[in-house]
Amino acid sequence: MIVLTRLNRTPFAVNPDLIERIQATPDTTLVMVDGATFVVADTMDAVIDAVVAFRARVLSAALHGPVAEQRPAADAGGAPTPGGEG
Numbered sequence: 001m002i003v004l005t006r007l008n009r010t011p012f013a014v015n016p017d018l019i020e021r022i023q024a025t026p027d028t029t030l031v032m033v034d035g036a037t038f039v040v041a042d043t044m045d046a047v048i049d050a051v052v053a054f055r056a057r058v059l060s061a062a063l064h065g066p067v068a069e070q071r072p073a074a075d076a077g078g079a080p081t082p083g084g085e086g
Contacts, residue, residue, distance in 0.1 A: 002050040004030075005041045014038065016051040 001013040007027070014030065023029045024044040031037050040047065 002047075002054050004038075004047065004050070007039055007041050009041065012038075016054050019051070022047055 002016050003011050003013050005011050014032075018032050018034070019030050020033045021031045022044050023031065027039050028042055028044050028047060029037055029039050030047070042050075
């Protein structure tokens, strides 16, 4: 899923595999394969970049396994961070 912003500034997630086309007329409009349309505040280039980044993450996960969520490291004094292990 990619997170975009509606014109009223609320975020929402879209499955990029279901985007048929993107138009900038002048607002950026996503046309989905089922005919639904979404007008977003994001530029066409930003939407394309989000789709490319999503696909790169999918390919990376397929090749290298899912990326583990990174935990905060211990601070400079060696004390564990709140919620961290060790």
